[in-house]
Amino acid sequence: MKRFMGFVNKEFLHIFRDFRTLIILFGIPAVQILLFGFVVSTDLKNAQIAVLDLSHDEVTRKLSGKIISSGFFDKAENLLNYDDVDRVLKSKKTKAVVIFEEDFGKRLIHNGKASVSIVSDGSEPNMATMTTNYLTAIISDFNRELSAGSAGSALLVQPEVRMFYNPSLKGQYMFVPGVITLIMILICALMTSITITREKEFGTMEVLLVSPLRPLQIILGKVIPYFILSFVDVILILLLSWLVFGLPVKGSILLLLVESMLYIFMSLSLGVLISTVAKNMQQAIFISLVGMMLPTILLSGFIFPIENMPDIYQWVSAIFPPRYFIVVIKNIMVKGTGFLFVWKETLILLLFTLAFIGFSIRNFKVRLQ
Amino acid sequence: MKNAVISVHDLVKKFGSFVANDHLSFEVYEGEIFGFLGANGAGKTTALRILSGLSAPTSGKVLVAGFDAARDPEKIKKNIGYMCQKFSLYNDLTVRENIMLYGGIYGMRKALIRERCEELLERLRFMEYGNRLISDLPLGLRQKLAFSVAVLHEPRIVFLDEPTGGVDPITRRQFWEMIYETAARGITIFVTTHYMDEAEYCDRISIMNEGRIVALDTPDGLKNKYRVDSVEEVFVKIVRSGKISV
Amino acid sequence: METVVEAAGIGKKFGNLSALKDISFQIGTGEVFGFIGPDGAGKTTLFRIITSLMIPDEGKIKVLGHDPVTxxxxxxxxxxxxxxxxxxxxxxxxxxxLRFYATVFGTTLEENYHLIRDIYSHIEPFKKRMAGKLSGGMKQKLALSCALIHQPRLLVLDEPTTGVDAVSRSEFWDMLKNLRQYNITIVVSTPYMDEAMRCDRVALIQDGQLLQIGSPGTIRDGFSRKLYSVTAPEKYKLLLALKSFAGTESVFPFGDSVHLTLKEGVTVQAISDYLEKSGVVGVTMRETNAGIEDRFLELMNRK
Structure with a gap:
């Protein structure tokens, strides 16, 4: 045990002595959170919208005038029919289309209510949320003005919000779960694989092998410091997102931390596995970055919703563990669901962990090739 | 009067407060085999870097092949050859490709490189290896080839940094025969080595200790002066006497 | 004397390349045993087999009475x-x-300080310095201290003196000599032929094969011919002349002189005449004793 603690102690010395390691451990997570946070939460200003007015009456003119004069939106163009909606949204410049139904003014006066549709581009979830929120707020305001003007029965403009391309708006508040998922796999897989291959490259592994240390002790000795530091990182990220952006954890924090531990452990086993395959640091970095980081960014649902991917990418994404953790953490953080809703993903992560550990032990050589 | 191709006057190189080269002054003559010896950390590598135009002196005047190391390092590089133990040739290129590459780097005409290449392969009895990868060659052959490539462009001086480390005794001697032959063609050889018997092969040697040149003479001259039988004993005497802490 | 390492018919291949062929030797307790040979001779592979880091393809080996494979x-x-x-x-x-290696082997620096005192005292003034900032000679001493800290019974040193200057090398061998008192068996490899003299016994190794095993004296005595040391002010000219002489069996530059052996029946007079005719002046020639390197060259040439 003393042997083992000596080894762990040495690993901590390596980590705290290397400025770059510390930056990767603590600097990158903080910067990522702040960066994503601020980029995502920018205020809405002069967002381009289009209007499809099928009624052309006084009320619709008044309402669209109110929307444009709010300062949040610019009118890009007036559309003539429904086919244009898809066209302008695809052009990406237009963030939303406001559609007034036929006989809008008449229905409002005769039936007491009329509906306006807000169609926004769900492939930019954050922008879509903001535009629709602002638009509905303006419409509510308009409703209040109408009610104040008419004595007696309330007149009501009913906004119907629809998303194109990402109907259930899965990107909302994705960045914190996404960053945790990404950072953990980066730190754990990359750093552990580097620290083990570094020993190979400097020839110190040869001496460790020829010592009474057992392979499992060497591996655990490498893994434990990173386990602790990664866990500190998770807490740091959660604190930052709560303090700076007011993002709460809706579900059980305990469950979230336990799931994070599982995910960290899985990433660490993956790092060990990579190090048993890679001959030197260069290879380890390459495998970790190209093999793990890119798929995590692109295929885990972090940025691009999995549902919108072509089938083949959906299948490919199934073999990348971050995808499951994103579901778990998002459920707990954003939706506030309990373990019953994430047990399947948890089980899959557990299986991945066991597989990685199994392969690592099989691959770790007590000798040189 | 001998013609000096390297002339160093009061060379000082500092790294912060650490003085790596402390007022070095010496000359190396045309066609000479000059052995540059010293203990680990004595400042040999630093001096070698300055002489080959890779690093600028802090002060002092350094002329190599007629060019000033502080002002014209690029011109120096064109007129010297360089070979070290660790890196010399690209392992994943063939012998011929390496030769063509280095000839090209030094701006030689294609036809001339080709001609020299075939000539060289024949002289080294290397014809059969021409299209083999460097990684497939035994170490000894690689070192011989690396040397030939370093003098391919007929530089005025060639710097050899521990060229024979770990090489077998026969190849080591063949290597030195190549050095002799090259020196006889008028190319100056500037060589560092940890093999003290190789130091005996040199025309003149200098011994560095703690940033200074503490001895410079022919091997026989040094042996007479220190009244010992070999350069090794000279070296040990000098370095031991200069050792303070380690 | 008890046997510490016993190898019989060791062979190791990497793909088609055979790194070691039929290696057999025995090393006794307390011996300083040197493997002398150039890079690529197979020294490192052999040491990895001794330290149980590699498994031989052929042959048997016992280290400290145990099988490195099982x-x-x-x-x-x-x-x-x-x-x-x-x-x-x-x-x-x-x-x-140093402390790290001590804990890994389940001991402490204090417990075995006496073992490494002579070596460590050279570098102790720099104990707070990062190992990466040490000079070659100091690194070598630290690495030796680390390998010694748990009082091993067998010390395996793979080219400890490569790239280290002549003085540090000599000091290093003095330290190894001092370790004798602890009855530690030392197996060491080196490409420097002159270091053979510092070993009790040596094995000359080349291309994965042992050329000869024995005490340095025995190996030198194995040199079968009369050896001449020839000097002249113009060394290269002398060398070329001797090479072109029909009566020359072998000729090698050796430090400040040229070592020469002659074919049967060729007289010293004949060679002097030839050198004079070739215009080599100031020649001296005397018989000399062969060194390990002469013997190595002879064995290499014979192959």
Whole structure:
């Protein structure tokens, strides 16, 4: 045990002595959170919208005038029919289309209510949320003005919000779960694989092998410091997102931390596995970055919703563990669901962990090739 | 009067407060085999870097092949050859490709490189290896080839940094025969080595200790002066006497 | 004398390349045993087999009475190993390196300080310095201290003197000599032929084969011919002349002179005449005793 603690102690010395390691451990997570946070939460200003007015009456003119004069939106163009909606949204410049139904003014006066549709581009979830929120707020305001003007029965403009391309708006508040998922796999897989291959490259592994240390002790000795530091990182990220952006954890924090531990452990086993395959640091970095980081960014649902991917990418994404953790953490953080809703993903992560550990032990050589 | 191709006057190189080269002054003559010896950390590598135009002196005047190391390092590089133990040739290129590459780097005409290449392969009895990868060659052959490539462009001086480390005794001697032959063609050889018997092969040697040149003479001259039988004993005497802490 | 390492018919192949062929030797307790040969001769592979880091394809080996293939854990407790590149943690200080290796082997610096005192005292003034910032000679001493800290019964040193200057090399061998009092068996490899003299016994190795095993004296005595040391002010001219002489059996530059053996029946007079005719002036020629390197060259040439 003393042997083992000596080894762990040495690993901590390596980590705290290397400025770059510390930056990767603590600097990158903080910067990522702040960066994503601020980029995502920018205020809405002069967002381009289009209007499809099928009624052309006084009320619709008044309402669209109110929307444009709010300062949040610019009118890009007036559309003539429904086919244009898809066209302008695809052009990406237009963030939303406001559609007034036929006989809008008449229905409002005769039936007491009329509906306006807000169609926004769900492939930019954050922008879509903001535009629709602002638009509905303006419409509510308009409703209040109408009610104040008419004595007696309330007149009501009913906004119907629809998303194109990402109907259930899965990107909302994705960045914190996404960053945790990404950072953990980066730190754990990359750093552990580097620290083990570094020993190979400097020839110190040869001496460790020829010592009474057992392979499992060497591996655990490498893994434990990173386990602790990664866990500190998770807490740091959660604190930052709560303090700076007011993002709460809706579900059980305990469950979230336990799931994070599982995910960290899985990433660490993956790092060990990579190090048993890679001959030197260069290879380890390459495998970790190209093999793990890119798929995590692109295929885990972090940025691009999995549902919108072509089938083949959906299948490919199934073999990348971050995808499951994103579901778990998002459920707990954003939706506030309990373990019953994430047990399947948890089980899959557990299986991945066991597989990685199994392969690592099989691959770790007590000798040189 | 001998013609000096390297002339160093009061060379000082500092790294912060650490003085790596402390007022070095010496000359190396045309066609000479000059052995540059010293203990680990004595400042040999630093001096070698300055002489080959890779690093600028802090002060002092350094002329190599007629060019000033502080002002014209690029011109120096064109007129010297360089070979070290660790890196010399690209392992994943063939012998011929390496030769063509280095000839090209030094701006030689294609036809001339080709001609020299075939000539060289024949002289080294290397014809059969021409299209083999460097990684497939035994170490000894690689070192011989690396040397030939370093003098391919007929530089005025060639710097050899521990060229024979770990090489077998026969190849080591063949290597030195190549050095002799090259020196006889008028190319100056500037060589560092940890093999003290190789130091005996040199025309003149200098011994560095703690940033200074503490001895410079022919091997026989040094042996007479220190009244010992070999350069090794000279070296040990000098370095031991200069050792303070380690 | 008890046998510490016993190898019989060891062979090792990497793909088609055979790194070791039919290697057999025995090393006794307390011996300083040297493997002398150039890079690529197979020294490192052999040492990795001794330290149980590699398994031989052929032959049998016993280290400290154990089989490195099946009982490697037993062996690893009692071995001190210094691989070719000094295996130090560059970002840890001198003292941290030493303490780390001590804990790994289940001991402490204080417990075995007496063992390494002579070596460590040279570098102790720099114990707070990072290992990466040490000079070659100091790294070598630290690596040796690290390999010794658990009082191993067998010390395996792979090219400990490569790239180190002549003075540090000589000091290093003095330190190894001092370790004799602790009855530690030392197996060491080197490409420097002159270091053979510092070993009790040596094995000359080339191209994966042992050329000869014996005490340095025995090996020198194995040199079968009369050896002449020839000098002249113009060394290269002398060398070329001797090479072109029909009566020359072998000729090699050797330090400040040229070592020469002659074919049967060729007289010293004949060679003097030839040199004079070739215009080599100031020639001296005397018989000399062969060294390890002469013997190595002779054995290489014979192959």
């Amino acid at each position: 009982e490697f854990e037993e062996i690893r407790k009692h071995i001190g190993y210094m691989p070719g590149r000094f295996s130090l943690y560059q970002d840890l200080s001198v003292e941290e390196n």
